[in-house]
Amino acid sequence: MPDPINPNDDVVLFDHIQGVITALEACPFPIGDWIRPKNEDETFVDPPFALVRLFPSTGQFAGDLTNFQKDATIRIQVMSAGLIQLQCLEIQDLTRQQMYRDNIVIPDRYVQKLKFMVSSGGVSRDDDLPTPLLFSYDVYELTTTPLTE
Amino acid sequence: MAVNSLLPGTSIKAAGRVNLFPKSSGFRRRKSRGSFKRVTFEVHGLNTLVEHWFTVAALTDALTPGVLDFYADVIVHNARQFVRKDTWATHDSINKGNGVIRSAIGDYSVWIGAETIQARFLEFGTVNMPAYPFMIPAIDMIEKDFFRAFLDIAKIADTVTGRASLRGAVGRDGRVRSPISSFRSGLYSISKVLGDISVFGGREFLSPIRAFALSGARLIGDANAIMLGTVGMRVSHRLRGRATGRLQGFGSASLSFGKTYTGSLGGQRVYNRFVGRISAPLISTNIGGL
Numbered sequence: 001m002p003d004p005i006n007p008n009d010d011v012v013l014f015d016h017i018q019g020v021i022t023a024l025e026a027c028p029f030p031i032g033d034w035i036r037p038k039n040e041d042e043t044f045v046d047p048p049f050a051l052v053r054l055f056p057s058t059g060q061f062a063g064d065l066t067n068f069q070k071d072a073t074i075r076i077q078v079m080s081a082g083l084i085q086l087q088c089l090e091i092q093d094l095t096r097q098q099m100y101r102d103n104i105v106i107p108d109r110y111v112q113k114l115k116f117m118v119s120s121g122g123v124s125r126d127d128d129l130p131t132p133l134l135f136s137y138d139v140y141e142l143t144t145t146p147l148t149e
Numbered sequence: 150m151a152v153n154s155l156l157p158g159t160s161i162k163a164a165g166r167v168n169l170f171p172k173s174s175g176f177r178r179r180k181s182r183g184s185f186k187r188v189t190f191e192v193h194g195l196n197t198l199v200e201h202w203f204t205v206a207a208l209t210d211a212l213t214p215g216v217l218d219f220y221a222d223v224i225v226h227n228a229r230q231f232v233r234k235d236t237w238a239t240h241d242s243i244n245k246g247n248g249v250i251r252s253a254i255g256d257y258s259v260w261i262g263a264e265t266i267q268a269r270f271l272e273f274g275t276v277n278m279p280a281y282p283f284m285i286p287a288i289d290m291i292e293k294d295f296f297r298a299f300l301d302i303a304k305i306a307d308t309v310t311g312r313a314s315l316r317g318a319v320g321r322d323g324r325v326r327s328p329i330s331s332f333r334s335g336l337y338s339i340s341k342v343l344g345d346i347s348v349f350g351g352r353e354f355l356s357p358i359r360a361f362a363l364s365g366a367r368l369i370g371d372a373n374a375i376m377l378g379t380v381g382m383r384v385s386h387r388l389r390g391r392a393t394g395r396l397q398g399f400g401s402a403s404l405s406f407g408k409t410y411t412g413s414l415g416g417q418r419v420y421n422r423f424v425g426r427i428s429a430p431l432i433s434t435n436i437g438g439l
Contacts, residue, residue: 034279036276036277051276053274053279053280055280055282056279056280056281056282056286057282057285057286057289077273077274077280079274079276081276118285120273124269124270124275126275126276126277129277133276135275135276137273137274139273
């Protein structure tokens with residue numbers, strides 16, 4: 001997909017995140033991209049929902065991500081939120097069932113490895129919201145390589 | 150490096166003990182089917198070999214705490230660079246715990262982490278805030294150097310002790326070199342003769358003894374190659390022997406080609422007899438490099 005700012009560049013990073021979100025859309029709850037998913041009237045949806053973010057890291061990039069000739073290893077964070085702890089864990093289970101290498105399709109790239117890297121040690125509670133919720137998070141490492149030379 | 154535990158606290162571990170005799174290796178005892186009830190071998194120079202490995206273990210044991218402590222300091226320094234400094238509380242709370250700890254089973258470990266409540270939310274984010282990780286990137290930065298340090302320790306232990314090269318010293322030590330070499334040559338000649346007999350007789354009544362002799366020779370040959378630092382040459386020889394044995398259809402698949410058939414006139418004569426030649430010299434080709 002072309003970059004909206006620089007249309008001549010091929011944005012690989014967006015394709016990776018979009019591939020993960022597309023794989024997770026098989027789940028029966030809304031998936032958020034970087035921020036919580038919103039309703040049509042621009043209000044945040046109530047739990048349950050999941051949230052996909054790019055996890056910041058260092059030293060994981062073999063070359064520029066806009067370069068198709070290089071491998072890319074990026075870390076992706078999948079957060080799950082529920083109204084109670086059990087619901088949060090169930091959402092986490094459902095997202096884990098979708099986070100497999102075969103489910104992720106990225107245009108022009110081959111998914112080499114999707115590694116479950118680290119998970120939250122328990123569920124965190126956030127009371128400073130109109131609807132209090134509980135959330136947990138998984139971090140995955142995604143390694144892809146270009147399909148064409 | 151696998152990040153096993155979560156914030157606050159991520160531990161890195163390294164083994165400080167070398168298992169000299171792991172359970173996975175060694176001979177599998179089997180009943181002898183031939184006429185030999187008991188065979189006694191004497192291996193001289195084994196004490197020097199054991200001293201060598203104890204030196205390796207002692208060197209690793211002595212250097213590991215320092216390496217762990219150094220890299221723990223580096224991780225703390227890097228994490229303090231990366232952490233978000235709103236109140237500096239998390240920055241100030243990043244520490245390496247009680248330092249390097251030796252457990253009861255001999256493992257060394259060091260705890261590194263932050264101790265504030267918000268450290269976990271900074272590291273992994275919340276539904277309202279993206280992550281500002283500092284521990285995982287700090288560990289990522291030292292990962293390559295950390296493993297390279299332990300590789301260097303292994304190299305030091307393998308090559309240098311005092312003023313001499315330990316690898317060469319053990320290999321050149323007469324107490325080790327001559328008994329093992331002669332023992333190995335004897336095993337090879339025994340296995341060669343037994344292989345000939347079994348081919349001639351048409352039945353493999355001596356195959357257990359032959360297999361034992363061959364495996365012993367192979368094992369000692371590998372140990373000798375490691376001590377002399379000629380593992381590549383050894384692999385090449387074993388590849389050659391294997392290929393030749395299969396091509397000719399007799400002998401063991403793991404006979405060393407050069408030692409058996411070109412090392413002596415008798416071996417050459419046996420070989421030429423088997424392939425139907427009388428006195429034509431054999432031209433060997435080097436398979437496997439070197």
